Structures are given as C-alpha cells and as structure tokens.
Amino acid sequence: MSDPRSPLWEVFVRPRSGLEHKHAGSVHATDARMALEHARDLYTRRGEGVSLWVVRSSDIVASDPAEADELFEPARDKIYRHPTFYEIPEEVKTL
Amino acid sequence: MYAQALDQPEGHRECASADGAALEARFLSRVASEQKVEPKDWMPERYRRTLIRQISQHAHSEIVGMLPEGNWITRAPSLKRKAILMAKVQDEGGHGAYLYAAAETLGAAREDLIEQLLSGAAKYSSIFNYPTPTWADVGAIGWLVDGAAIMNQIPLCRCSYGPYARAMVRICKEESFHQRQGFEIMLTLARGTPEQRRMAQEALNRWWWPSLMMFGPGDADSKHTADSVRWKIKRFTNDELRQKFVDFTVPQAQFLGLKVPDPELRLDEASGHYRFGAIDWAEFNEVLRGNGPCNRERLAARREAHESGRWVREAAAAYAEKQRARTSAAAA
Numbered sequence: 001m002s003d004p005r006s007p008l009w010e011v012f013v014r015p016r017s018g019l020e021h022k023h024a025g026s027v028h029a030t031d032a033r034m035a036l037e038h039a040r041d042l043y044t045r046r047g048e049g050v051s052l053w054v055v056r057s058s059d060i061v062a063s064d065p066a067e068a069d070e071l072f073e074p075a076r077d078k079i080y081r082h083p084t085f086y087e088i089p090e091e092v093k094t095l
Numbered sequence: 096m097y098a099q100a101l102d103q104p105e106g107h108r109e110c111a112s113a114d115g116a117a118l119e120a121r122f123l124s125r126v127a128s129e130q131k132v133e134p135k136d137w138m139p140e141r142y143r144r145t146l147i148r149q150i151s152q153h154a155h156s157e158i159v160g161m162l163p164e165g166n167w168i169t170r171a172p173s174l175k176r177k178a179i180l181m182a183k184v185q186d187e188g189g190h191g192a193y194l195y196a197a198a199e200t201l202g203a204a205r206e207d208l209i210e211q212l213l214s215g216a217a218k219y220s221s222i223f224n225y226p227t228p229t230w231a232d233v234g235a236i237g238w239l240v241d242g243a244a245i246m247n248q249i250p251l252c253r254c255s256y257g258p259y260a261r262a263m264v265r266i267c268k269e270e271s272f273h274q275r276q277g278f279e280i281m282l283t284l285a286r287g288t289p290e291q292r293r294m295a296q297e298a299l300n301r302w303w304w305p306s307l308m309m310f311g312p313g314d315a316d317s318k319h320t321a322d323s324v325r326w327k328i329k330r331f332t333n334d335e336l337r338q339k340f341v342d343f344t345v346p347q348a349q350f351l352g353l354k355v356p357d358p359e360l361r362l363d364e365a366s367g368h369y370r371f372g373a374i375d376w377a378e379f380n381e382v383l384r385g386n387g388p389c390n391r392e393r394l395a396a397r398r399e400a401h402e403s404g405r406w407v408r409e410a411a412a413a414y415a416e417k418q419r420a421r422t423s424a425a426a427a
C-alpha cells in the first residue's frame with residue numbers, strides 16, 4: 001500500500017534578530033504547523049535560529065535559469081550605478 | 096555519513112541531438128570552471144541519475160545508520176551518555192532528511208526513494224550491517240565510522256550540485272561532535288579497568304576493517320569514477336581518502352594505547368604514510384550483496400518502523416484534508 005504524499009515546504013531561518021531570514025532547506029508536512037515543527041527539529045537543533053518561515057514549495061514563483069541572460073541583461077551595461085565608475089582626484093578625501 | 100562508493104555503473108547514453116550536445120558542452124565547461132549547478136539548470140540526464148542514486152544511497156545510509164547505535168540508547172552507561180547518544184542518533188536522522196530533500200530537488204519523490212530502501216532495491220553503506228554487541232562499539236562507531244564519514248564528506252561540500260553541497264556543509268558541521276564523543280568513549284574505556292580496555296580493543300578489532308571498506312573498492316576496481324570526477328561530484332579517489340583516514344587514525348589508536356588489528360601496518364618513513372595490509376573485498380561484496388551479519392535485521396527494523404508509523408502519516412493527511420475542507424467551506 002502506498003503512502004499518502006505530503007506536500008513539500010521551503011524553510012527560511014532568521015539566525016538572530018537584526019538578520020534576514022535565509023533559505024535553509026525543505027521539509028515534508030501535511031500542514032503549516034507541522035511544517036514549522038519539523039523545520040525547528042531539522043534546522044535549529046543547535047540554536048541556529050530565532051524565527052522560522054515555512055512556505056509551500058509549490059507557491060514559490062521562480063525565474064527560469066534558461067532565461068537568466070535576458071532577464072538580467074538590463075543591469076549589465078549600467079556600470080555608472082557603481083561608485084567605482086566615477087573618477088575623483090586623490091586629494092579629495094572622505095568621498 | 097556516508098556516501099560510500101558503492102553505486103553501480105550505468106550504460107552511457109549519447110546525447111540524442113546536436114542541441115543536446117551543445118547544452119552538454121556548455122554544462123561541462125560551467126562545471127569545469129567550478130560554477131555550481133542548481134535544480135532548475137539544464138543538466139545531462141546521466142548527471143541527474145548519478146546524483147539521485149548517490150544522494151539517496153547516502154540518505155538511506157544515514158537512516159539505517161541510526162539502528163546500530165539506537166540499539167544502545169536504553170542501555171547507555173549514564174544519563175549523560177544517553178542524552179549524547181540520542182542527540183547523535185537524531186542528527187543522523189536529520190542528515191537523512193537533508194539528503195532526501197536534496198535528492199527531491201532533482202525530481203525524485205521521497206516516498207519512492209524510501210520505498211526503494213524498504214524493498215531492498217536500493218543500497219546503503221555496508222558498515223551498518225555489522226552488530227554492536229558492547230557499549231565500546233558505540234565509541235568505535237563514533238570514532239571510526241563517523242571519522243571515515245567525515246573524510247568522505249568534506250570534499251562533497253564542494254560538489255558541483257548546489258543542494259547536495261549545501262546539505263553536506265550542514266552535515267559536516269554536525270559530524271565533528273559525533274567523532275569526538277566516540278573518541279571520548281574510547282578514551283574513557285582505555286583509561287579504565289583492564290576489562291574496559293579489553294572491551295575497547297575488541298571494538299576496534301571489529302570496526303577497523305569495515306571502516307576501511309567504507310571508502311569503497313580500490314581505485315583499480317572502481318568502475319565509474321571518471322564521470323563523477325569530470326562532473327566534480329568526486330574529488331578524491333577511494334584509495335586517496337582511505338590512506339588519509341589511516342594516516343589520521345593510527346596515531347589516535349596509539350594515543351589510546353590500542354592495537355590496530357593489522358600485522359602488516361607500518362609507517363613508511365620516506366612518504367610519511369602508513370602502509371596497511373590487504374582488505375578482504377570478498378567480505379565487502381558479501382555484505383553489499385545482503386549477506387552481512389545484520390542486513391536482514393536492519394531492513395526488517397526499517398520496515399517495521401515504517402509500518403508502525405503508517406497510521407500517523409494517514410491521520411496527519413486526513414486531519415490536513417479536514418482542515419482544508421473546513422477553511423474552504425468557511426470561505427464559500
């Protein structure tokens with residue numbers, strides 16, 4: 001007899017307050033509360049977090065790596081967005 | 096643990112089209128320049144299948160690996176040792192879960208992978224088919240088996256497949272505690288009564304050779320290292336890792352005042368490496384074929400655990416379905 005398939009959830013952990021949540025991995029769980037509990041047991045056994053997010057994996061909308069070139073192309077030629085683009089005389093300090 | 100080099104070679108399939116060949120060439124050049132492969136990136140089918148097989152075997156090994164030590168949780172000699180052992184065994188379960196999750200990013204379903212383990216179709220590391228008759232075996236496993244696992248796993252942290260590499264980073268951080276607690280058990284026994292020293296020596300005698308076998312067949316007999324090396328899944332050969340393990344471990348045994356059960360073991364002054372005797376590959380192959388001392392017991396224990404947990408999985412699914420129905424009825 002085959003098992004019921006449980007949905008997959010992506011887990012995000014905030015390591016300590018002041019830092020953002022970061023993707024840690026995924027867990028299987030039948031509902032959100034179980035997903036949080038599994039995430040705690042799996043990804044914070046050594047105090048790795050002070051806050052957890054869980055999101056149904058199927059709810060994540062991701063960009064297509066095959067289209068990455070086109071998608072990120074607009075940023076490629078705008079080097080003037082970087083401070084190093086500008087030439088400032090050496091005598092000018094704290095700029 | 097425990098990506099043992101036990102996966103079998105598969106027939107090579109050529110790329111069907113010129114398009115496929117171009118994609119594969121691009122893939123190889125990206126991997127060659129140490130760029131990571133992520134789940135949605137294009138990858139050769141053989142790369143995907145090799146990884147699913149290796150990662151799932153690795154996951155199965157973590158899960159089955161809970162059994163030999165789990166055997167001692169209720170009989171640990173003190174509350175402290177019991178708490179430590181529970182934490183270690185729980186870590187191994189966690190390692191299995193990280194790895195199943197990594198395999199799932201390649202399109203495998205966890206339920207199918209577990210089914211392959213329970214049916215006996217999938218392999219897991221040979222080492223867990225050996226028994227743990229005394230408390231000293233728990234020490235020897237942590238020291239030697241987790242020690243060998245660390246040797247295997249550290250290079251995998253740089254594996255080309257991102258989710259596998261990241262799971263290995265997490266696992267390696269946890270393994271160090273496993274090895275150290277094992278060594279500490281051995282040290283306590285080695286400094287104990289003559290009876291305790293004898294227990295420690297006998298455990299080393301039992302686990303030494305199976306630990307060397309964990310690195311898989313010798314390079315001359317290792318069939319499909321080439322692809323794994325080219326794909327940057329494997330970075331060192333089985334023999335290289337085994338040698339490193341021996342070089343690290345022999346001085347530790349000497350510190351414990353225990354004798355490595357190998358009459359041919361000697362330090363080669365010129366190279367600085369320990370030379371060791373021939374490994375009994377017939378034994379290794381028998382264990383892999385299912386005829387080790389505990390193969391049947393291990394699979395039976397996994398099947399029983401899976402069956403005993405079935406009602407929990409079914410109840411959780413039914414509960415979630417009921418909640419979902421309620422929510423949608425309230426929204427209507």
Ligand SMILES: [Fe+2]
Nearest residue numbers: 096157187190
């Ligand atoms: Fe492990």
Ligand SMILES: [Fe+2]
Nearest residue numbers: 096241270273
């Ligand atoms: Fe471990």
